[in-house]
Amino acid sequence: MNTPTNTLQRTPPPHTAAVDAALVDMFHRRAPTPILTLNILFGGLLVLLWWGRLDPQPMLAWFGAITLVTLANILRHRRYEAARDRDITATRWSRSFVHGSTAAGLMWGVGGVLFYNPAEPLLSAVILLLICGITAGVAASQASLWASLVLFALAAILPPALAILFIGDPIHMVVSGLLAFYFVFILTVGEINHRTMLDTIRLQFENSQLLQDVREREQHFRSLVENAPDMLVAVAADGQLLFHSPSTETLLGYTGKQLAGLAVFDLIHPDDQPGIRDNLRQLLAASSVGVNVSVSAESRWRHSSGEWRLLQCVARRIGDSEPAALVVNARDITERSAMEDELRQTRDAAERASRIKSQFLATMSHEIRTPMHAILGMAELLQQSPLSGAQQGYVRTFQTAGRHLLNLLDDILDFSRIEAGGLQLADRVFHLGHLLDEVLGLLGAQAAAKGLLLRVEVAPGLALWRSGDAQRLRQILVNLIGNAIKFTHHGDVLLTVAEADGADMLRFSVSDTGIGIPQEQLAGLFAPFSQLDAGQTRQQGGTGLGLSICRRLIDAMGGRIAVESEPGQGSRFSFTVRLPQGDVAAAATEVLPAACTDLPPAHLLVADDSAMNRLVIKEFLGDTPCRITFAEDGAEAVTLYTQHHFDAVLMDIQMPQLDGWSATRRIRAWEAEHARPPAPIVALTASALEEDRRSSLAAGCTTFVAKPLGRTQLLSLLQQLLAAGAA
Known part of the structure; x- marks a missing residue:
């Protein structure tokens, strides 16, 4: 069975000390002295009505008692009146008022017993009506203290009700029942009054708190507006200034009187006004359909000094205000914008300088490698011709000097790329054994010429197919082994290779029995342009960049380099690099040296x-059965390719009119259009950059070779390409 819910009642919030104090104060205000004196007046009236009908002594005693209780209550109220502004203890005063009210109710209850006489029904009715009326008045005026009402009603009604009940006849039993019903009725009405008073007081406190919160928020907002460094303005839809914060005067240099009556468009630069007007229209249009958006824009505002200040403005509509109004938050970014412009100009200048530097290095590389290709090529051809012993020595000197010049050029280019953060590592599968053979082939003659034994020891079972930048690893090994040979006059140079910290990391160690390095020079050994003493520098030569480049290459390859050395005992350079095992399928595509x-x-x-x-x-191909057709630029190469059949193409990259990459793309497009099988195209370039290799392959070249190109290398390359084409 469902219990009906009283929708008129609501669960009141819990009491607070302030609410209790307010209830006590309401009790005091609703029971002033004139109301309290009615007890004496009504008591005297009863004595007069019953005088001569009852024994006067009990009546006078009762009248004296009710008079004393009334005077005590009046005194209590006056003491409260005097103390409430200084010391309000709600619990103490509430208890005191309840005691006084209970005493007054008890006096009327005793009076009901005293003055009720069945022989005098009319006068008895007067006393009962008087008790009921006084109780009703208490329920209306003093219900703020619920305990006071309950105890007063109980003390005033219960004694006469019991006395009448004990008379025993049916009529008096009915009267007693009516008094009991009236008691319940009074409590019900009193509870309603009590709840109403309680809710009223709570609402007053809530409203007072809300008002206080509003005032505090208003004060907080005013403080924020007055102390905000940003400019805050309220603007009407037509641009008229409705309000401005104090920071507006500081930011723009105007007084409040000068800003009064102005519109924002009186302050905004004429060139910026069309954009600002469009933004405001869009903002108002979006707000009119219920979309709350903000608009941000930069605009120039006129300062009182006449200069223009650049402000970053954010505008938003103020609620649903009618007529429409906007709030604009603006920040002065003049100095920041000037700084950004300066930084942008500095960055652009640095980028231009970097591009010029890169272009210069690329041009220098091309312009040096191109003639060096011819010099070394001719020296190789000359070496193969009949020469005397002295002439053979001259040729070897040409070749040594040329390769040394190329090494210096490579060092300078690598160092510049590393410093500029432009170093790019390749990730291709290669055979470590073949790479070590190449290094031995490059440096073996140099070691033999000094009577040195050059040895390589590879750890048994080491996987030789690896993935990484083989060219950079070769460069590191050639530099370290070359240095070991350079500074060793007798004994041997040993290269060892083994795993380090897992299968993906390899450790390379280059040991020699050379002159060693003093301890005081080890700390700066890997610094740029660092060399040994001047005598060694003049004797051996070099730029001092080799070891610095090696260290940075090793760092880029995920490893570290260390050196141990004793003067007169030799040195050992050890480094680790990350070279994961290579995929066998991918390894099959590696171009291996061919006979x-x-x-x-x-x-x-x-x-x-x-x-x-x-x-x-x-001249390199003069004694081969190959037929050669030459083109002097990319455009001519494309024309010749479309007119004749060629088995392979050697394509220089930097050429006038049409570069090698563009020519290659046109050739590949022509082959696809005419359903021709693609011919091998070798990109020949005087640049050894990794990005050039990638660009060459992206353009459609089959492979990439950096100049200078030796005869043996050229023949091996052509043999592989032609064999692959025939297959």
Whole structure:
């Protein structure tokens, strides 16, 4: 069975000390002295009505008692009146008022017993009506203290009700029942009054608290507005200034009187006004359909000094105000914008300088490598001709000097790229054994010329197919082993290779029995341009960049380098690099050195704008069955390729009119259009940059070779390409 819910009642919030104090104060205010004196007046009236009908002594005693109780209550109220502004203890005063009210109710209850006489029904009715009326008045005026009402009603009604009940006849039993019913009725009404008073007081406190919160928020907002460094303005839809914060005057240099009556468009630069007006229209239009958006824009505002200040403004509509109004928050970014412009100009200048530097280095590389290709190529051809012993020595000197110059150029280019953060590492599968053989081939003759034994020891079972930048690893090994040979006059140079910290990390160690390095020079050994003493520098030569480049390359490859050395005992350079094991399928695509056997008959297209380089290639292939057609630029190469059949193409990259990459793309497009099988195209470039290799492969080149290119290397390359084409 469901219990009906009284929708008129609500669960009141819990009492607080302030609410209790307010209830006590309401009790005091609703029971002033004139009301309390009615007890004496009504008591005297009863004595007069019953005088001569009852024994006067009990009546006078009762009248004296009710008079004393009334005077005590009046005194209590006056003491409260005097103390409430100083010391209000709600619990103490509430208890005191309840005691006084209970005593007054008890006096009327005793009076009901005393003055009720069945023989005098009319006068008895008067006393009962008087008790009921006084109780009703208490329920209306003093219900703020619920305990006071309950105890007063109980003390005033219960004694006469019991006395009448004990008379015993039916009529008096009915009267007693009516008094009991009236008691319940009074309590019900009193409870309603009590709840009403309690709710009223609580609402007053809540409203007072809300008002206080509003005032505090208003004060807080005013403080924020007055102390905000940003400019805050309220603007009407037509741009008229409705309000401005004090910071507006500080920011723009105007007084409040000067700003009064102005519109924002009186302050905004004419060139910025159209954009600002459009933004405001969009903002108002979006707000009109219920979309609350903000608009941000930069605009120039006129300062009182006449200069223009750049402000970053954010505008938003103020609620649903009608007529529409906007609040604009603006911050002065003049100095920041000037600083950003300066930084932007500095950055642009640095980027231009970097591009100029990169272009200069690329040009220098091209312009040096191109003639060096011809010099070394001719020296190689000359070495193969009949020469005397002295002439052979001259040729070897040419070759040594040329390679030394190329090494210096490579060091400078690598150092510049590393400093500029432009170092890019390749990630290709290679065979470590073949790479070590190449290093031994490059440096073996140099070691043998000094009577040194050059040895390599590879840990048994070491996986030789690796993935990484083989060219950079070769560069590191050539530098370290070359240094060991350079500074060792007798004994041997040993290279060891083993795993370090897992299969992906390899440790390389280069040990020698050379002159060693003093301890005081070890700390700065890997610094740029660091060399040993001046005597060694003059004796051995070098830029001092090699070890610095090696260290940075090793760092980039995820490893570290260390050195141990004793003067007169030799040195050991050890480094680790991350070279994961390579995929066998991918390893099959590695271009391996091939024996220079006879080339098959083939028609070759050679595109190079350098007459010297064309001559070198012509002489390199002069005793082969290959037929060569030369093109002096990329456009001519494309024309010749579309008119004749070629088995392979040697394409220089930097050429006038049309570069090698563009020419390659056109050739590949022509092959696809005419359903021709793609011919091998070798990118020949005087630049050894990794990004050039990637660009060459992206353009459609089959492989990439950096100049200078030796005859053996060229023949091996052509043999592999032509064999692959024939297959």
